[in-house]
Amino acid sequence: MITLSHYLIVSAILFCIGLVGVYRRKNLLLLLFSTEILLNAVNIGFAAVSKFYGDLTGQMFAFFIVAVAASEVAVGLGLFIVWYKRRGTLDVDSMQSMHG
Amino acid sequence: MFEAIAFYTFSAVTIAMFTITVMSKNALYAMSALAAGMIMISGFFFLLDADFLGVVQIIVYTGAVMAFYAFGMMFFNTTRLVKENIRAPKLVFLLSGMSALLLVVALVAPIVSDHIEPFYPVVEGVENPQAVGIVLFTKYLVPFELAAVMLLVAMIAGIILAGKKMDESLTLKVDGEDEFQNKGSK
């Protein structure tokens, strides 16, 4: 029998994979991919809690996360394209013009 | 039994796919793997009786968000391998591992307790989309509208950022208009 813990553990593992990506990646696009993983991992957790406690709030939050992710992509990708047009690279290490 | 099979399959595939996304040097691999993982996550949602959420995941995440990424990637050189200067890789895994461990602890902790009361209990005999609709348009109406406005703003921002000179059509010009414009620009 699959219980809530199963889902939560999967969720946590996926979140951890996303974290690895966020820490590890230097390419902005792939960094954003990793954040998508984080969001999706959380979504699984929300949906699971929603199911096992019979409460729709979790699903609602998952919806809003999806919406947020969609808008994040729209803006983020636009910024990336502008950045790439100017610099020809998406490497995080190349964006240090704001350093102190 | 089916649920268990499905769950473990989905878990394994998702984890594998996301690992590819995180570790691959090829952006296209990463993107494809991520898209595949998203589809698998919609599988989780179907398992969890959240049909509507599952479909939304497919349509919005897989159909739109990842397609956006792919479209964006066309602007970048995708066939070239991604060069990354990765420092202290062990630290990364240590940090992530610790976080994961603590997260699991933190997430499992409330399960021990049974103080949790459903806030919007699932009504028996109402299908998922309907139930979602009822909650979404009553309690969460304002956040819903806000999300809609945010999406609109994001869309406009995306268009403005990525598309410069989008209002000019290169093909619709009348002959001679080009010359005129060139003169004007000189």
Add this chain to the structure above:
Amino acid sequence: MSLEQFKDRNVTQNYKFIPVDKPPVAPLDKFKQALKRTFKGELFVGLWVVFREMVRFNIHTVQYPKEKLPISPRYRAVHKLYRLLESGYERCIGCGLCEKICIANCIRMDTRYDENQRKEVTEYTINLGRCIFCGYCAEVCPELAIVHGGRYENASEQRAHFVLRDDILTPLDFLKEGKQEEFPGFGAVSPNADERIKKTPLAY
């Protein structure tokens, strides 16, 4: 015809002027244009036309290998070498004009004097792989020996097949059966040639 006359020629021009509007620029105009085009029914006229054609089933296909269309005598396909009707000798006198004039450089001939001190053609090849079927050779030939035929199916797996003289020379038995017809096509003598030729005065 002088140049003036040429310019003055009274050609009735039945051209129909189709007014082409300027493409709309304003968004609203574009929208109106789209609406107009949508509801004007032009789209459905197109649908109707093709549907009508389908229902009429007026098929124009020629199922080629099974049926072939007759071709014009003026068609310039693979050459033929003719023989003299009476004696069966080749008409070619080996003058070499066709070889000279061939712009694709595809005609080769070899001649020698035979026992009668008459010029005899020993080798005559046309490389059909290079021939552009311009018709100069037939036009220049003084004896109507080389003409264009109507054979156009000259696909082959070997290049050597493109140059065989025997294929284009009228076979003897064919000649004897009287199947070699005088060539009415490109470069041939016109039917009323005799009437048009002035008698050479023999007076001098």
Add this chain to the structure above:
Amino acid sequence: MTMTEFVISTIVKILVVLGIFSALAGFGTYLERKVLAFMQRRLGPMHVGPYGLLQVLADGIKLFTKEDIVPQNSIRPIFMIAPVIGAATAFIALAAVPLFPEFEIFGITVHPIISDVNVGVLFVLGVMASGLYAPLLAGMASANKWGLLGAARTVIQLLSYEVVTGLSIMAPLMMVGSLSLIDINNYQSGGIGDWIVWSQPVAFVLFLIAGFAETNRTPFDLLEHEAEIVSGYATEYSGMRWGMFFIGEYTNMITMAFLASIIFLGGFNDLGFIPGGLAIVLKVSFLFFFFLWTRAAWPHIRPDQLMWLCWKVLLPLAVINVVITGLVLMI
């Protein structure tokens, strides 16, 4: 029904659908060639078999036996998997479409739907939408400029028209009040007057237009527009991989025809003396024929016109339609 029966029946259904529709897709190409030929006063394929009927088989054999070429600079696994995605999503989408009314065979009641998801319409549309990965990945992986351009066109076209499809379908869904295709079908059970196309003509037209765009048919077949970008995303493909794109495309056409029939044209309800099963076959056939018909009749449009049409004409119309429907329903 026991679990085993369920599993077995589902597997049988899957196999039947897979077999029939792959064959239908092949047959579709034959039909397309024939219809186009007739409309252009030609005969079409005639030589292989009677009236060229076996042409499909010949093509199939040719495709299967052709050398599988993978370009050197392509990203190999993705290049190889892309056509599979195309065919697979097309069939998966078909899984949630009820094809015929229930019937009995060997004493077993058969529901001719592989999986009755209660969000059927959305599932079908979603999976069809994710079918865009096939051309997308194909184009991006094949290291070819035409391929990339074709893929880019695919993404913008499919993404844009997906919105129109969704919005145009919204109004009928609001009327029915359910996302299940079976419910939608049952809603129109009262004969020809009950067809949603009468109450939602605008939605129907929009859905058809968007359907054309989503299946990449003329007049929206820009992503394989030969005069401009050779063969688009499929430039580097050959053999069976190329064939799979086509199976996917034709299956998608059939799915679209099914969706349009079920949502707007009364589905598989009995139509007078015509039994439901036949009725839907007729409708689907007509819509499929319509796909071919337009290809013969209409020119295709430029990419900028495509986008213009989508965002400035179809989308507002769809939104207005939804709003008006909502108002009418409220009153």
Add this chain to the structure above:
Amino acid sequence: MEAYLYTALFAPLVGSLFAALFADKPKNLVTGIATSTLLFVSWISSVVLLIHVSHGGSVHVEMMDWIQAGGLSIPFGFVVDQVSATMMFVVTTVSTVVHVYSIGYMDHDRSFNRFFAWLSAFVFSMMVLVMSDNFAGLFIGWEGVGLCSWALIGFWYERDSASWAASEAFIMNRIADLGMLIGIFLVYWNFGSLQYDVVFAQVDAMESTILMLVTAFLFIGAMGKSAQFPLHTWLADAMEGPTPVSALIHAATMVTAGVYLVIRANPLYSEVPEVSYFVACLGAFVAIFAASMALVNRDLKRIIAYSTLSQLGYMFVAAGLGAYWIALFHLMTHAFFKALLFLGAGNVMHAMNDELDIFKMGGLAKKMKWTMIMMTLASLALAGIYPFAGFFSKDKILEAAFATDHYILWATLWVTAGLTAFYSFRLVMLVFFGEERYKIFGFHPHEAYKYMLWAMAPLALLAVVAGFFEHDFVHLVSYVLPIEEYHVSTGVFWTLVAVTLGIAITGIAVAVIVYSRGGFSKKLEETFVYKLLFNQYYIPKLYNDFICKPYAELSKIFWKDLDLKVVDATVDFIAGTIYKSGMVSRVVQSGNLSNMLRWMGVGLLILLIAAIFYSPMR
């Protein structure tokens, strides 16, 4: 009736917003016509309301709650009783005329649309002021008209003088408004409400000191808006605005808001005779004070402005003597003939290419017959000649002053009446008759557009006949205002009339005779009195020397010593410290997103540990 009320109130607002849409666009005749039409609609509604309330009763609506905070409850309420209906009638009549007139007057102005936006906005504010049923609403309208007045005085903001005048008017009004606001606070503090009816019902129970304070502070506000001494300087300078603005705002409507306030608050003022007496005295003083300045001024519009000031003084005398209905009556008649006078002046200015010096005009009667006739009519009304409107109202004021035994006031006003007659006919004579001096300066005057003249016609008519409606008016306002009968014997009454008429006619006669002969001698201009009057009693100079300059000096001291040396130094010190610490710690900011993310991870880890160890679960 509520519909009419809302129509009357909001039609100008709609017009204003409509015109505002085109504010930065080139001239569009539609804005002028639309706003005028809407004002006409408003006028019709006002007339309907006036007829409705003329038989008693009033219309009272509460549109919505405006402020609901704790014990404070102020609704957006509007009342149309006999007083406000009269005011509405006056306001809409004059403003409709002025709108139509402005279409012609502003014909060539490039900010045509903006002008109508502000003009209609002004009318809306004035309507709010007049119709409000509480002090807060009145204050909103009060500030609204102030704002619109500021925008319209400074309408030609490219001119330094115009923007200076606008700011002057605004600042002076703010000084007075502070008094007004304090008055309103006092009202709320003591009466617990701002509704007129609630407040007036409690008047009897109040201590007289409180009432005195309240009335005094409210009167300060009225002084500012009605430009009474010593806050009178702005009105003359406000003539920098376009002439229709002067006609509408600075003659007929806005400046009378102060009088309206006193009339509206009559239950308060009638309880404190000391303040009322002060009001009357100040009014009388201003009447003669302004009239004396008008005697010698050379500026066409300023003369009329001073005359306005003088007439406002009359109104305050009437209000101060408790003859509120007379004040209101004079307000009404004055609005008609003074607006007419200004519009006529506008015609003259148009004809003279915006030249204002009356000594450069003369003999314009030939060119501008109708303007001359209308301005003469208006001047006759202003001078108080029978049977024109001014006679009836002004005579009543004099009668009231005499009857209540305020002989000094009466005498002052009597003299002022003579001065008024003199200066108004001085103006008419110098502008329209006598030597044609404009030719020297190369002007080519012409009559204004026909429709501008037609637009002025109603005002001319009203200026002539308004006085005959005295009894109807008394009947009308008797529902709200106390009507006092002044008992003077018939002989005294007729003597008074004769004396008053006499001095008015004398004034006219002197003006006509002197100026038809070419005016006074130049020597007169050398006298001290002339200089004093010409320089407006040196009051602007005094203000400048004794208020503005010391204030500037004080500001300078504060700026140099306090602000720079104490406040700035402190701030600079803090900033410097933070800046230095920032310099030290900026190394942390490597700007590398990856590093930041890792640090974020560390933070997350710490938070998670903290959450687990300090969770309430344990």
